[in-house]
Amino acid sequence: MTSKISPDDVKHLAQLARLKMSxxxxxxxxxxxxxxxxxFEALKKVNTKNVVETSQTTGLxxxxxxxxxxxxxxxxxxxxxxxxxxxxxxxxxxxxL
Amino acid sequence: MNLTKKTLTExxxxxxxxxxxxxxxxxxxxxxxxxxxxxxxxxxxxxxDVAREMADVSDARQKNNELLSPLDGxxxxxxxxxCTIECRTTACSNILKxxxxxxxxxxxxKLKSAGAVLLGKTNTDEFTMxxxxxxxxxxxxxxxxxxxxxxxxxxxxxxxxxxxxxxxGAIGTETNGSIRHPSHFCGxxxxxxxxxxxSRWGTMPMASSLDVVGPIAKTAEDxxxxxxxxxxxxxxxxxxPDIEVPNYTAEIQHxxxxxxxxxxxxxFEKGIxxxxxxxxxxxxxxxxxxxxxxxxxxxxxxxxxxxxxxIIAPGEISSNQARYDGIRFGESSKAKDDLQKIxxxxxxxxxxxxxxxxxxxxxxxxxxxxxxxxxxxAQRVRTLIxxxxxxxxxxxxxxxxxxxxxxxxxxxxxxxxxxxxxxxDMFLAPSCLAGQCGIGFxxxxxxxGLPIGVQIICPAMKEERALRIAHQMQKYKT
Numbered sequence: 199m200t201s202k203i204s205p206d207d208v209k210h211l212a213q214l215a216r217l218k219m220s221x222x223x224x225x226x227x228x229x230x231x232x233x234x235x236x237x238f239e240a241l242k243k244v245n246t247k248n249v250v251e252t253s254q255t256t257g258l259x260x261x262x263x264x265x266x267x268x269x270x271x272x273x274x275x276x277x278x279x280x281x282x283x284x285x286x287x288x289x290x291x292x293x294x295l
Numbered sequence: 296m297n298l299t300k301k302t303l304t305e306x307x308x309x310x311x312x313x314x315x316x317x318x319x320x321x322x323x324x325x326x327x328x329x330x331x332x333x334x335x336x337x338x339x340x341x342x343x344d345v346a347r348e349m350a351d352v353s354d355a356r357q358k359n360n361e362l363l364s365p366l367d368g369x370x371x372x373x374x375x376x377x378c379t380i381e382c383r384t385t386a387c388s389n390i391l392k393x394x395x396x397x398x399x400x401x402x403x404x405k406l407k408s409a410g411a412v413l414l415g416k417t418n419t420d421e422f423t424m425x426x427x428x429x430x431x432x433x434x435x436x437x438x439x440x441x442x443x444x445x446x447x448x449x450x451x452x453x454x455x456x457x458x459x460x461x462x463x464g465a466i467g468t469e470t471n472g473s474i475r476h477p478s479h480f481c482g483x484x485x486x487x488x489x490x491x492x493x494s495r496w497g498t499m500p501m502a503s504s505l506d507v508v509g510p511i512a513k514t515a516e517d518x519x520x521x522x523x524x525x526x527x528x529x530x531x532x533x534x535x536p537d538i539e540v541p542n543y544t545a546e547i548q549h550x551x552x553x554x555x556x557x558x559x560x561x562x563f564e565k566g567i568x569x570x571x572x573x574x575x576x577x578x579x580x581x582x583x584x585x586x587x588x589x590x591x592x593x594x595x596x597x598x599x600x601x602x603x604x605x606i607i608a609p610g611e612i613s614s615n616q617a618r619y620d621g622i623r624f625g626e627s628s629k630a631k632d633d634l635q636k637i638x639x640x641x642x643x644x645x646x647x648x649x650x651x652x653x654x655x656x657x658x659x660x661x662x663x664x665x666x667x668x669x670x671x672x673a674q675r676v677r678t679l680i681x682x683x684x685x686x687x688x689x690x691x692x693x694x695x696x697x698x699x700x701x702x703x704x705x706x707x708x709x710x711x712x713x714x715x716x717x718x719x720d721m722f723l724a725p726s727c728l729a730g731q732c733g734i735g736f737x738x739x740x741x742x743x744g745l746p747i748g749v750q751i752i753c754p755a756m757k758e759e760r761a762l763r764i765a766h767q768m769q770k771y772k773t
Binding site for chain 1: 394490531533596599613620625626633637638639643656657658662671673676677714729755
C-alpha cells in the first residue's frame with residue numbers, strides 16, 4: 199500500500215496541531231496515517247451527488263435557554279484547576295505577543 | 296448469600312424490603328474489588344470512604360421509608376470521563392492525571408439525587424479513544440473471563456467491573472461502539488442510547504456530534520432502571536430534546552410476539568468469526584421461537600461507516616482536544632516563559648499515541664484542500680447511512696446484528712495496527728453515525744468460554760424497544 203503521507207507531512211500537521219514531533223515519531227506515524235487515509239479512499243466510490251451533509255442527527259435547531267444570571271460560588275476551585283500563578287483571581291500566563 | 300452476583304434489580308428489591316442494608320451490599324462489592332481488581336484493573340480511582348458514607352445515608356432513608364429511587368443505596372461506578380466532585384477525573388490521560396473537577400456531570404448529579412452510591416471511576420482508553428482499553432495511561436484492563444485478553448473498549452473498565460461483580464451498574468460512554476463493544480467482550484449488557492437521550496454536560500467530549508452516555512449492567516432490566524434516572528432533557532446540553540421519558544421498566548415487560556426484526560445479512564456475513572455467526576444464528580432462531588418475524592434487510596451504505604467515522608470523529612477530536620493547552624486545567628509543561636512552548640510541550644508530553652494520531656488525522660481531513668474531498672464527503676455518506684436506517688424502519692421494528700466480528704482478542708494484538716483496531720467497530724459505526732440506539736448483550740460463548748454478544752438496534756429515542764427485546768430474550772433464556 200502506498201503511503202500518501204510523508205514524515206514531513208506529519209511534522210507539518212503536528213505543528214498545526216501544536217504537537218512536538220521527533221523524526222522518529224514522524225517516521226512511525228507516517229505509514230500508519232498513510233494506511234488510514236488510504237482506507238478513506240473507499241468513500242470516493244459512493245455517489246453523493248445532490249446529497250446534503252449531515253453534521254448532527256437530532257434535527258434540533260437554535261436551542262436556547264433562559265438568559266439567567268446565577269452566581270458561581272466555586273471560583274477558587276476553578277482557579278485551582280490551573281497550575282499557573284494567580285494574580286487578582288486571574289490566571290497569569292506569559293505574554294501572548 | 297452472595298450479594299455481588301445478584302443483579303441490580305434483585306439487590307434493589309432486597310434492600311427495599313429490608314433484607315439487606317446498603318452498607319452490607321457496598322461492603323460486599325468493596326471486598327470483591329479489594330480481592331480481585333489488582334488483576335483486572337477495572338478501577339483507576341476508588342472512593343470507598345465516600346461509598347460507605349453514602350450507603351449509610353441510604354440505609355437511614357430506607358428505615359424512614361424515604362427511598363429516592365430503585366437505585367437508592369446501589370453501588371455503581373462511573374467511567375473516568377464523567378466529572379465528579381468526589382474524586383479526580385482523568386480521562387485516563389497523563390494530561391489530566393491530577394485533574395479535580397469543580398463540578399459534577401449531569402449524569403452523576405442525577406444518579407446522586409437518585410441515591411446511588413459511588414464506588415469509584417473506571418478505566419478507559421485515553422479520552423475514550425480505542426477499542427480495547429489498552430491506550431489508558433493507567434494500564435490495561437484485563438478481561439475477567441480470560442486475563443490474557445482485553446476487555447474491549449473504550450468503556451472496558453465499566454464492562455469488566457460488571458463482569459467481575461464489582462458493582463451493580465456502571466456508566467459508560469460511546470462514540471463509536473464504546474459501550475456495546477466491551478459489553479460483548481465481557482459478557483454483560485450495555486445500552487448505547489440515542490444521540491441526545493442522556494445529557495453529556497460534564498462528561499469529557501471526544502466527538503461531539505456522536506458522543507452519548509449510557510448504562511452497563513448485568514441485564515437489560517438493570518439498564519432500564521439506570522436509564523430511567525439519567526435520561527431526559529438538560530438545559531445545559533442543547534442536544535437533549537425536551538420530550539417525555541418513557542417508563543422503561545414497565546415498557547420492557549411486553550411480549551415481542553409479531554415484532555419485525557430485520558437482519559442485514561449482506562452487511563455482516565463476510566469475515567466474521569464462526570462462533571459469532573453461530574451465536575447470531577441462535578439469536579435469530581430464538582426470536583422466531585418467541586414469535587418475532589425475521590425479515591432480511593439491506594443497509595447498502597453501512598460498509599462505508601467506519602471510513603466516514605474515522606474522518607468525522609478525528610475532525611471533531613482535533614477541535615475538542617485543543618482545549619488541553621496546559622493553561623486553565625490539567626498538567627502543564629515546565630516551560631513557563633513561552634506560551635507556544637507551553638502549548639506544544641504540554642500536549643506532546645500529556646497525550647498518548649492514539650490521541651496524537653487522531654488529532655493529526657483530524658487536522659489533515661479538515662485542512663484546506665482536503666476538507667471537501669474527505670470531511671464533507673464523509674458527512675454526505677453519513678446522510679446516506681441515516682437514510683438506510685430510515686428506509687429500514689419502514690419495514691422492521693428492530694435490527695439484529697453481531698456486535699463485532701470476533702470475541703475478545705489477546706492483549707497487545709492490534710496495538711501497532713490502528714486500522715485493524717478501527718475495524719472492530721464495523722457493526723457499530725452505522726448506528727452511531729445515524730444517532731440510533733442499540734443494545735449489546737450476551738448471546739453465547741466460544742468453546743473456551745469467551746463471551747459473544749449480540750446487538751439489537753432500534754430507531755432514535757426508542758430505547759424502550761431495544762431494552763424490551765433484550766429483556767424478553769434474557770428472560771426467555773433463564
